[in-house]
Amino acid sequence: MAETESPQFLLRYPVGRFEAAASYGPAERKEQLAERKEQIDTLRRLPENLRAAVRGLSEAQLDTPYREGGWTVRQVVHHFADSHANSYIRFKLALTEEWPTIKAYDEAAWARLPDSRMAIEPSLAFVDGLHERLVGLLEGMKDPDFERGFLHPERGRMNLAANLALYAWHARHHLAHITSLREREGW
Numbered sequence: 001m002a003e004t005e006s007p008q009f010l011l012r013y014p015v016g017r018f019e020a021a022a023s024y025g026p027a028e029r030k031e032q033l034a035e036r037k038e039q040i041d042t043l044r045r046l047p048e049n050l051r052a053a054v055r056g057l058s059e060a061q062l063d064t065p066y067r068e069g070g071w072t073v074r075q076v077v078h079h080f081a082d083s084h085a086n087s088y089i090r091f092k093l094a095l096t097e098e099w100p101t102i103k104a105y106d107e108a109a110w111a112r113l114p115d116s117r118m119a120i121e122p123s124l125a126f127v128d129g130l131h132e133r134l135v136g137l138l139e140g141m142k143d144p145d146f147e148r149g150f151l152h153p154e155r156g157r158m159n160l161a162a163n164l165a166l167y168a169w170h171a172r173h174h175l176a177h178i179t180s181l182r183e184r185e186g187w
Contacts, residue, residue, distance in 0.1 A: 014176035039168035
C-alpha cells in the first residue's frame with residue numbers, strides 16, 4: 001500500500017499534501033488565473049464552511065481530536081485564526097516591503113496555549129472579519145503583486161501566488177479534518 005493510501009496518511013492529510021506548482025512566475029500566471037480565482041473563492045467561503053463544519057457540536061465533540069495524536073476540533077478552529085492571521089500579515093508585509101524576512105512560529109506550541117481551550121465563537125468571528133479583509137486585499141491585487149513575496153526562515157523565498165495556493169489548501173485541509181471526523185463519528 002502506498003503511503004498516500006494508508007489510513008494514517010488519510011487521517012492526517014485528508015485532501016493530500018500541499019503540492020506547489022513548479023513555478024508561479026509571470027509566464028504561468030495567465031494559465032493559473034482561473035486557479036487563483038478558485039483559491040480566493042475557497043478563502044471567501046472558509047468562514048461559512050468552518051461555521052457549518054462545527055455547527056451543533058457539543059463541548060465533548062469540540063474536544064475530540066480528529067486523529068490519534070492530532071489536534072482537537074477546538075484547537076483546529078483556533079488554529080485557523082492564528083495561521084490565517086499570520087498569512088494575512090505576510091501578504092501585507094510582502095506588498096509593502098521588498099522581500100521581507102517573516103517570522104515563523106511553532107504552530108503546535110500555539111495550539112497548547114490557554115486560548116486554544118476557549119470557546120470557539122471568538123475565533124469564528126475573528127475568521128469572519130479576517131477573511132473579509134483578506135479576500136478584499138487579494139481581489140484588489142494585480143498580477144505583478146502576486147510575484148512579490150517574502151523570505152520564510154524554513155521554506156525560503158515564497159511569492160504571494162504560492163502563499164495564496166498554500167492557504168487555499170490549508171483551508172481545505174483543516175476543514176476536511178473536521179468534516180471527516182464528523183462523518184466517521186456519525187455526528
